[in-house]
Amino acid sequence: MPTDLHLACFFGYGSLVNRATHSYPGAIPARLPGWRRVWVHTAARPVAYLSAEPAPGVVIDGLLAEVPGGDWSALDLREAAYLRHPVDVECAGQGRSAQVYAVPPDGAVPPRTRHPVLLSYLDAVVQGFLREWGPEGVQRFFATTAGWDAPFLDDRAAPRYPRAQRLDAAETALVDDGLARVGARRITA
Numbered sequence: 001m002p003t004d005l006h007l008a009c010f011f012g013y014g015s016l017v018n019r020a021t022h023s024y025p026g027a028i029p030a031r032l033p034g035w036r037r038v039w040v041h042t043a044a045r046p047v048a049y050l051s052a053e054p055a056p057g058v059v060i061d062g063l064l065a066e067v068p069g070g071d072w073s074a075l076d077l078r079e080a081a082y083l084r085h086p087v088d089v090e091c092a093g094q095g096r097s098a099q100v101y102a103v104p105p106d107g108a109v110p111p112r113t114r115h116p117v118l119l120s121y122l123d124a125v126v127q128g129f130l131r132e133w134g135p136e137g138v139q140r141f142f143a144t145t146a147g148w149d150a151p152f153l154d155d156r157a158a159p160r161y162p163r164a165q166r167l168d169a170a171e172t173a174l175v176d177d178g179l180a181r182v183g184a185r186r187i188t189a
Helices: 073-078 117-143 169-182
Strands: 009-012 028-040 049-066 083-091 094-103 149-155 186-187
Touching: 009 083, 028 094, 028 117, 049 083, 049 094, 049 117, 117 149, 117 169
Parallel strands: 009 094, 149 186
Antiparallel strands: 009 049, 028 049, 028 083, 083 094
16 A cells, blocks of 8 residues: 555445455555444444444454545445544554544444344455454454344345355355354344
8 A cells, every 4th residue: 555644545344344345445454443343223224234433452453445536425425324533543563544434322223123234244244354364353353343132134045235245155154153152143034
């Protein structure tokens, strides 16, 4: 990634870690200290998804990528319901300024059966972590994410997530094992 500090960059910690879900250039693995992921629902979307919130002492893995020309409009549209927050991330042993998307605390509620997490969304997220961070990164993803009591709608047969990815059998098993370890509840449509 170029070292030009005037580049606009974002830190992705969920589906944006999976490069197959976007084409933002200059993407490299990075870490965000003092934050964690959490499953939330907002009135802006029919299903629940990941957000980030401050969490002293926690560090989350993700992906740092450029926003070409500093034009945030397409990414802001993709990340509707979130607000951008300036953060300092760690990548390649150096600090970098970036923006992270997070749902405002007053707009987030825990997921419920009526507004579940899509398994096809989690599949895309875990696939991204596996590709960027390996199996250890997937384990850290599950460990540094809160809200695993959310219901997970098994939509694999007919994915509802618009950027759903095909997983091979080993990737699917990794997701299923992770869900079992955290005691997540799967529901059917």
